[in-house]
Structure formats: structure tokens, C-alpha cells
Amino acid sequence: MLTRREALKGAAIATAIVAAAQLPVKPAMAAATPGNAASLARKKVTLVKPPFVHEHEQVATDGPKVVEFLMTIEEKKIVIDEEGTELEAMTFDGSVPGPLMVVHQDDYVELTLMNPETNSLPHNIDFHAATGALGGGELTLINPGEQVTLRFKATRAGTFVYHCAPGGPMIPWHVVSGMSGAIMVLPRDGLKDDKGRKLSYDKVFYIGENDFYVPRDADGNYKTYDSAGDAYSDTVEVMRGLIPTHVVFNGAQGSLTGDSAMTSKVGETVLIVHSQANRDSRPHLIGGHGDFVWEEGKFDNPPLKDMETWFIRGGSAGSALYTFRQPGIYAYVNHNLIEAVELGATAHFKVEGEWNDDLMTQVAAPGPIATH
């Protein structure tokens, strides 16, 4: 029987033969367009766990380069809520979501993707920021024990989802098993508002939202499985109902709360990148706003301003810029409040600083209703 790898290899050879046979003779043009990546400087980036983001310049101080990334795929059991419900997850680099990559427009992203022997499934990656080959999916399918390196030119500025897409029904299953992340392609001269004035952030947070579909037994309790494969057919049944059992940030209910709440201070500007690889969401910062919001995620479009709640279409990543003006606790939620509170889509910010009485004050404390 032909393995998938052999089938792919065979297809590649066949395509090359056909292409060579049909090539018109054009002395000025090569068979494929290699571009100038070979001549560029290289930079290696070490990715960090969400919600944090690796060090990067907002305004590029040098020219386009090839930025090297390494991600290792890890199939692992994770706990997704405060009751201890388990999920057989598939992850980029061991986290749900996978880490945020940051480059500048016209940089080249060179990703080495590894699928260790300890995994049991083939995986690949589809970059929404890339052009061709199903986002790179056709060129990156790897079995356990294999690795592959893909390079693509980041031609468009914005935040974009990446996710695993191994083909057919495997695609939604891998995605709702946690296998997605995002990349931010900054304009070389940094972010700008609608008037072209410079915008910058003191801190950036990456919040990946995931919808999970965990099967339940006859008593209504969540089931556990020994492997993702064992969970597959039960999970597909729940998926087809289109109603998730969990909608979470950073891979688990409560994972960005308590000791892991994000922190800031009055006067600090944060950029919150929000991705949802599968399902619509509508983020809202309770007590705050989106000063500038790239809702669809692409920086060539002027940002929306003064946003109350913005829309992250399923299959995309957007971002919001906000400068904190009051101290206290802020909840960052998916503003379907059932999903926020019952299904887990809530994160917290702890913000220190002085209270601004002009922006808000309690004129009269609660007391009995006055009678005159």
C-alpha cells in the first residue's frame, strides 16, 4: 500500500516532470522565482509561551531578513477546566495556543517544524499569512519521526492565524484539539493610527481562544480517553452539534486569572492580539475599551477607534491597543457572556496606579432610599 509520504513524493516528482515538459523558453525568466532570500541576513528567534511574546522591534531598524523559527509538535493530555476535565490535545510547541511569532513585512519566515517519534499522528501547518500550497500545508505534512523546513515571504502586514490542516476531517479535529496559533507581521515602520500618526505599545499579550468539544457519558460527565485516536469518533459527534463544551483562553478555563492574571499599570499601553482559528468571538475589556482596534487584523487598514466590543471572525486574528487609565481588575472576555462565564472565555488584568476621580466617582455611597 502506498503510504502518504510515498504518495506525496510521487506527486511531487510527477509534477516536476510535467512542469519541465511544458516550460516555454523565456531566457529572461527562471523556472521558478527564487527571490532574493538567499542574499539576506538571518536571525534566529526563540519562541515564548503565550500569553507572552518574544522580544522584537516594533519599528524595523534594518532591512528585510530571513527569520528562523523552530516549533516542535507535541500531542499531550491537558486539563481544560477547574473540574479537571482532560483533553487529548495536539499542540505547536507544547502550548494551546501555539506561540505568537513576530516579523516585519517583507521578512521571510523560515519555520522548521518537527514531529517527534513520541507523537502518533501526521501533522502540518497552514499559515494564513503565506501564499500558495494551502498556506504551506501541502509542503509541510510530516509523520512522527520527521521534520520539515518551510520558508514564506510575509508580504502582508497584520496578525494571522496558523493551524494544522492535515486534510479532510482531520482538519477540524486537529484545530479543535488545540493546534493553532498566530503570527504578527508588523509594518516595517511600526503601527499607525487612521491619520498616519505613530502608535506603539509597552507590552503585548497574545490571547488564543479555543473552542473544545468534549464528549460526555450517560451521566453527563466528561469522558477521558487514553489517546486522541480513541477520542476521535465520540469527539466528531459533539463537533457536528456545533455547540462547544468549552470556550477558553490560553488552553484552559481560568488560565489567565489569579496568579496568572496579566498585569499592567495606569499609563501603560498594551496590544492584545486575539486569535480564533475556528469560531467567531467578540472580545470586550470590561472597564476599558479598544483605543485602536484592527478588528480584521490587517495593519494596512486604518484601525477602528474607541471600540466597546470588537469582532474576531472565526479563522482570523485581530488586535487591540489600549492605554489603561484606571487601576483595578479588568476582565477581558468573549462577550457572549454564557461563553465567558459558563464555558471559560475570561481573562483578567490587574492594573496598579492612582484612581482618576474625574473619569468616575461614586457621588453617593449605597444607602437607604431617601424619602422626602
Add this chain to the structure above:
Amino acid sequence: MSSVTPRLRFKARLVVALSAAALGAAAFVAYEQIATPAQRQIDAPLTVLIDPGSFRHRLPGEYLKDGKPVDAPSQEVRIDGRIEIMKHQVGLADYRRCVADGVCRAADIKHTTAADVPVTGVSHDDATAYAGWLSKATGARWRLPSDREWAFAAGSRFSDDALGIDEDPANPALRWLADYDKQAALAKASDPGLKPAGHFGANEKGVADLAGNVWEWTSSCYERVRINADGTAIGRIENCGVYVVEGQHRTYMTGFLRDPKAGGCSVGTPPDNLGFRLVRENPGLFSRRWVAGLIRNITG
């Protein structure tokens, strides 16, 4: 001083009553009315008798000083009468008898569990219904303890919920941030799996399972008290749709809630489980200890 008294079977009580009459004592029966076997449905639960006393208590409720939230005062509270409180929380097996009698609603238990655990998934309304049923079944008057009674019985197991920070009336966020960190610390101790009665041990007064993983309804309502600069209360509003719940930490829960995850009034860490224990009103003229002593004297 407190004591634990053994259960007495019905016949032993009958003997005692007759003995008391025979001794020419005043013709009141032992503290429980003698019920005929047909009426008697369950043995009265194990209780602990706690002598009156006074203690320092962090009052429940929200306090506003000059209109700004502050920690509730800690006050010397006097408990005048003896308290007779259940040694254990009301058990699932006992609660199910109330359900079988058609008086109580089945507890909202998510996972099947052994029967020798405390009943959980019950609201304040459920606890009150059970107290009424138990009173009829035993011929005594049972009710939820007040917050003060619970704290007095809890002794060293009571948890002070004051934030204890430097107050800044100009910055309300300081209390919100301090409370957030406190709740985060409480959440780390969470261990909701139900354990058999007695698992969390008894305190210095002999009361078991206080501040374990089952929080307990009290009869005390949520209140907001306004105090002036020197601490004198100048106004008070009570909300009896919300009750004080005691356990590892104090919280407030709407009375009809059975699932603690539904949360109380705040974003605070919810209790692992909601259950309750009861106190017996008018701990008797002839306490069980007295009666047991009498039997020993009679039977030698």
C-alpha cells in the same frame, strides 16, 4: 466545656422517663417528647454541647466608613445560652430520608458518591426544609446556626476575612486588587472531592469537619452597614435573599443557589461544595449527658 453524648435508643429513653417519674421528679419528660415508634423516623443526630462564652468575632457583611468600603469590625461577641450543634454536617443518607418523605428536593449531586458523605448541592431553602422535617421527625426544634453561633462553635477553624490593608479612601482599586490576590490564594487550596464524615477531624470543641471542603449555610443574612469615623453604626440594610456561608473562608450566596460555582455576590473564589449543619434550639433541661448520667446511676 463541651461534651459528646451517645445516641440513645428509644427504649432507653422510655426507661429514663419512667425513672424520672418514679423518682418523683417534676412531670416533664426528657427533653425530647416521647414519640411513638410510628412517628419516630430517625435517631436524632450526634451533637456537641458548647457552654456559653464570649469571643472576638469579625462581623459579617459589608461595612462603609464615610461611604467607603472598609474591613468589618472585629468585636467581642457574647454567646449567652448553651449551643447544641451537630457534630457532623448533615449527611447524604439522612438528607435522602427527607427526600423519600417528599419534603426535601433531591440534592444536586453531579457525580455518584458514597452515602456516608455530607449532603452537598443544597440551597439555603433546602437546608431550611430539612430542618423542618428533622424537627418533626425527632420532636425537637432544629435550625441553621447564625454566623456568630457557627464562628463560636468553629473556634480556631474560623477564618477572618478582613483584608487588613492600608486603606486609601481616594483609591477604591486598592481593595479590589487586595481582594483579588486573596481570592487567588484561596483558589489554590481547592479540593472538591467529597470525603466521609469526620475526614477533616474535629476542632478543640469536638465539632467535626469545620472548614473542610464543604462550606455551610448560616441563617445570617447579608447586610451592608454604614459606620461613621469612630466606628459607630449609623445605618444598616439587610438583604435576606443572600446568606452568609462559612467554611475555609466566609462568602455570601444567594439563597436559592445549590451550585457554589454560580458564585456569590462577588468575583471571589466559590466554595468547593455547599452543605450545612444544624443547631438544636433550647438544648434541653435534661441534656443527653444528664440523662446518660441518670441511667448510669439507676443501673449502677
